[in-house]
Amino acid sequence: MLKLSEEAIESKLKNLIDWEYYDDALHTDFVFDNFKDCMSAMNRIAFECEALNHHPEWTNIYNTLDITLTTHDANGVTELDFKLAAAINKIVEVEEED
Incomplete structure (x- = not known):
């Protein structure tokens, strides 16, 4: 998998x-109603990670999930x-804010 250029990354982020x-990675965070909902989402995400054989760097504190994605083998962000x-x-189920 090839590392994407910064221009390609910025275009895809739209x-x-x-x-x-930033820091050669994609970043996001989610805030859930409670710890149980956060852990449930993490478990569902874990199945997708296994299916893609690609795993995030993530942290969970109570109802907040911080996720960082980068492809270590490519030293940056890939498709x-x-x-x-x-x-x-x-x-x-992220919804766009108007």
Whole structure:
């Protein structure tokens, strides 16, 4: 998998709600109603990660989930990171704010 250029990343981010690019990675966070809902989302995301054989760096504190995506083998962001980010958004059902 090839590392994407910063221009390609910025272009792809326009179609990816609530994700940012910095430090050679994609970043987002989600706030849930409670710890149980957060853990449930993490478990659903874990199944998608296994299916794609691509795993996030993530932390959970109570109802907050912080996620960082990067492809270590490519030393940066690849198409696989965007594919997982889109899948995560579908799992969490991110809605665009008007």
